[in-house]
Amino acid sequence: MTDPLDKIKPRVRELRAYTLSPDRASVKINQNENPWETPARIKEESLRRLSRRAWSRYPDFVPASLHERLSSFAGWRADGVIAGNGSNELIQALLMVTVGEGKRVLISEPTFALYKQVTTVLGGSIVSVALDEELKFDAAALMKAIETFEPDVTILCSPNNPTGCRIPDADLIALLKASHGLVVIDEAYFEFSAHSVVPLLGEHRNLAVFRTFSKAMAMAGLRVGYLLASPDLAREVGKAVLPYNLNIVSQVVAEVALEMYESELKPLVERIREERERLYGEMKKIEGLTPVPSQANFMVVRSMLDPRFVFKELLSRDILVRDVSSYPKLKDYFRVSVGTPAENDLLLAALREVFERQNTEYRIQESE
Numbered sequence: 001m002t003d004p005l006d007k008i009k010p011r012v013r014e015l016r017a018y019t020l021s022p023d024r025a026s027v028k029i030n031q032n033e034n035p036w037e038t039p040a041r042i043k044e045e046s047l048r049r050l051s052r053r054a055w056s057r058y059p060d061f062v063p064a065s066l067h068e069r070l071s072s073f074a075g076w077r078a079d080g081v082i083a084g085n086g087s088n089e090l091i092q093a094l095l096m097v098t099v100g101e102g103k104r105v106l107i108s109e110p111t112f113a114l115y116k117q118v119t120t121v122l123g124g125s126i127v128s129v130a131l132d133e134e135l136k137f138d139a140a141a142l143m144k145a146i147e148t149f150e151p152d153v154t155i156l157c158s159p160n161n162p163t164g165c166r167i168p169d170a171d172l173i174a175l176l177k178a179s180h181g182l183v184v185i186d187e188a189y190f191e192f193s194a195h196s197v198v199p200l201l202g203e204h205r206n207l208a209v210f211r212t213f214s215k216a217m218a219m220a221g222l223r224v225g226y227l228l229a230s231p232d233l234a235r236e237v238g239k240a241v242l243p244y245n246l247n248i249v250s251q252v253v254a255e256v257a258l259e260m261y262e263s264e265l266k267p268l269v270e271r272i273r274e275e276r277e278r279l280y281g282e283m284k285k286i287e288g289l290t291p292v293p294s295q296a297n298f299m300v301v302r303s304m305l306d307p308r309f310v311f312k313e314l315l316s317r318d319i320l321v322r323d324v325s326s327y328p329k330l331k332d333y334f335r336v337s338v339g340t341p342a343e344n345d346l347l348l349a350a351l352r353e354v355f356e357r358q359n360t361e362y363r364i365q366e367s368e
């Protein structure tokens with residue numbers, strides 16, 4: 001008898017499954033979610049519309065009314081928009097229609113693990129360029145990699161998860177011009193940087209942009225994301241998306257969230273941006289911590305204490321952060337998402353306690 005697992009692609013068997021620690025805590029700042037719950041007015045209006053909608057019927061084949069709202073929200077033509085069951089679904093769809101054996105995908109690491117995961121499952125190979133010493137994009141090294149390896153797809157997350165750096169437009173334009181392949185920008189966190197590369201779509205037919213409702217839009221539980229690209233490219237990517245990928249609940253809530261973005265969600269995004277700067281400033285004052293400036297709703301923090309120790313100390317105080325110490329270049333770092341002001345105060349108090357105690361113990365040992 002043969003082992004059924006022998007039928008799995010060898011490169012898939014070598015992969016470690018994409019997982020997340022199942023820990024739970026009252027202050028949950030490990031997944032970059034919006035710390036505030038979806039505003040009540042969005043929920044109420046969505047429920048009202050949903051109760052009138054036939055649940056027994058399939059969703060629209062093309063969610064045209066959502067595409068229209070996404071089009072005006074993003075400032076890009078509706079025939080170049082695809083809504084998906086989370087942006088991860090669309091990242092997978094784009095890679096499915098481009099990647100196979102012998103295809104190369106260029107990424108910049110550390111970054112979101114999914115790009116490498118999906119590329120590998122599809123049989124493609126990864127070309128990886130490291131972020132520079134300041135944990136920013138190394139535009140010169142990316143350019144060199146494009147010229148040397150001629151990647152079929154380049155995927156950059158900007159602002160980057162987990163480091164929060166953004167690729168400057170001038171560098172991106174140079175990469176778009178030099179690249180014979182597609183250049184994909186994952187803008188999951190663009191709302192927190194108040195900057196988007198969408199204005200470049202008109203000029204560059206090899207650019208595709210991904211966005212999500214899971215972060216600024218406070219809808220991670222409903223799974224909505226979208227792709228913005230030239231209509232020709234969007235049509236091809238759409239061939240790998242399953243029919244009725246977006247359920248009616250997600251579709252309706254996404255429409256309401258877009259209609260109410262300015263009044264209900266944007267003020268929350270503004271507060272998160274302010275809190276990010278406060279959190280950065282306060283962490284900087286703690287001896288043993290060096291936070292890295294970020295354009296997103298999270299930041300990595302360099303720690304003199306082992307990040308796994310800090311993770312456990314915080315968890316014992318009911319605070320869940322992300323241990324990123326196994327990522328390339330981040331051995332001494334952990335990542336925190338920006339919480340509500342009260343959550344950030346709890347985090348700061350806990351960090352002061354952990355680091356001050358350690359600093360005191362360290363000094364006592366030194367003087368003995």
Ligand SMILES: *Cc1c(COP(=O)(O)O)cnc(C)c1O
Nearest residue numbers: 086087088112161188212214225
């Ligand atoms: C959170 C996140 C997403 C969102 O994925 P969804 O499937 O839309 O929830 C996409 N890209 C990155 C880099 C993220 O961090």
